[in-house]
Amino acid sequence: MALGDIYGADRLIPVKSAQIAGVSYKTIGDAGLEWISDLKGKAVIPAALNPMGMDRDAWQGMRIDAHFAQKQEEIIKAYERLGIKAECTCTPYYLERPKFGDHLAWSESSAVCYANSVLGARTNREGGPSALAAALIGKTANYGLHVRENRYPTVTIKVKEPIHGAEYGALGYVVGPKVGDGIPIFTFKSTPTEDELKHLGAALAASGAVALFHVLGVTPEQYILPPERIDVDSRDLEEGWQVPTRYFLPKDSIDVGLDAVKALMRKHEEPDIIALGCPHASKEELEEILRDLKGRNVRKEVWVCTGRSLGEKNPALIDKLRSHGIKVVYDTCMVVSPAANHFKRMMVNSGKALKYTPSMCGVDAVIGTTEECIEEACR
Numbered sequence: 519m520a521l522g523d524i525y526g527a528d529r530l531i532p533v534k535s536a537q538i539a540g541v542s543y544k545t546i547g548d549a550g551l552e553w554i555s556d557l558k559g560k561a562v563i564p565a566a567l568n569p570m571g572m573d574r575d576a577w578q579g580m581r582i583d584a585h586f587a588q589k590q591e592e593i594i595k596a597y598e599r600l601g602i603k604a605e606c607t608c609t610p611y612y613l614e615r616p617k618f619g620d621h622l623a624w625s626e627s628s629a630v631c632y633a634n635s636v637l638g639a640r641t642n643r644e645g646g647p648s649a650l651a652a653a654l655i656g657k658t659a660n661y662g663l664h665v666r667e668n669r670y671p672t673v674t675i676k677v678k679e680p681i682h683g684a685e686y687g688a689l690g691y692v693v694g695p696k697v698g699d700g701i702p703i704f705t706f707k708s709t710p711t712e713d714e715l716k717h718l719g720a721a722l723a724a725s726g727a728v729a730l731f732h733v734l735g736v737t738p739e740q741y742i743l744p745p746e747r748i749d750v751d752s753r754d755l756e757e758g759w760q761v762p763t764r765y766f767l768p769k770d771s772i773d774v775g776l777d778a779v780k781a782l783m784r785k786h787e788e789p790d791i792i793a794l795g796c797p798h799a800s801k802e803e804l805e806e807i808l809r810d811l812k813g814r815n816v817r818k819e820v821w822v823c824t825g826r827s828l829g830e831k832n833p834a835l836i837d838k839l840r841s842h843g844i845k846v847v848y849d850t851c852m853v854v855s856p857a858a859n860h861f862k863r864m865m866v867n868s869g870k871a872l873k874y875t876p877s878m879c880g881v882d883a884v885i886g887t888t889e890e891c892i893e894e895a896c897r
């Protein structure tokens with residue numbers, strides 16, 4: 519209600535699900551634990567959590583100390599008492615894929631970007647407390663990205679050369695600060711996969727404050743007419759995906775060459791850990807890692823972070839990765855777990871992890887493609 523008043527919302531609207539950040543003891547500490555423990559109520563819609571600070575079952579193997587593990591467990595139990603599922607992932611769309619036009623209350627920034635941009639669902643970038651409030655009443659205030667008029671692109675980003683894989687994340691890292699909290703529409707010479715869009719959005723949200731982006735001819739929400747003619751346009755938009763014959767592109771436009779992206783990816787000082795799965799890896803990304811291993815065992819510490827449900831649905835794939843020496847880690851990630859603090863330099867395939875691991879974990883970070891990360895791991 520308070521947020522609705524601040525942002526001029528006309529009413530509360532029902533939401534299909536909530537995803538709640540503020541879970542790792544590393545980030546919320548005792549004050550956060552106390553606040554959650556004092557709340558009363560029960561979630562009335564499906565609600566899941568962001569990654570916590572450890573693998574709930576295998577924390578000892580991550581060199582997590584017993585005090586941290588106990589506090590983390592108390593946080594999860596406090597959420598469970600509120601009817602929130604202890605499914606801790608930043609890719610809740612692999613649990614249940616929201617539909618075009620669904621209203622949500624999600625808080626993890628990469629998940630928000632994916633839901634809005636790749637799926638055409640509608641969510642603001644909620645804080646942990648407001649997502650939790652939405653879980654308890656099944657509603658959120660109708661403002662921001664819930665309102666179609668606010669979802670128009672504000673800046674065109676023309677990418678002049680084809681790119682692939684981790685380059686999308688590196689591009690997001692470079693472009694994010696230029697866009698801030700705007701809504702970019704990209705024109706690409708290549709067609710990104712959903713995983714590539716996931717990495718682009720995660721990095722845009724981390725290095726800028728992007729919560730929605732469009733890709734011309736690719737993402738499901740395309741604008742045919744400029745905002746001032748939105749009434750004429752509205753019927754088409756409500757009907758969901760279509761392939762219009764012309765598009766609305768903002769005049770404010772940035773041309774992006776790939777020099778900065780390539781320079782970022784050339785920085786390859788030797789890492790002592792390789793961490794993949796930021797955002798949590800999809801089944802396709804796990805398969806790609808297995809292919810890149812080419813039957814070899816890794817010779818360095820390698821973590822692959824993914825959601826527990828996704829892992830448990832694909833036991834053979836997880837066993838194979840583990841048989842090559844990879845640590846598949848559930849419930850947590852390299853940024854929100856204190857386990858990453860034990861290392862000096864981390865190699866990642868994610869623009870978001872590149873942005874956050876230095877400040878959140880005190881490690882240097884370098885970025886490469888998934889294939890380069892695995893080569894480094896086997897060297």
Ligand code: F3S
Nearest residue numbers: 608628796797851853
């Ligand atoms: Fe997810 Fe952690 Fe990255 S929460 S998006 S894996 S920083």
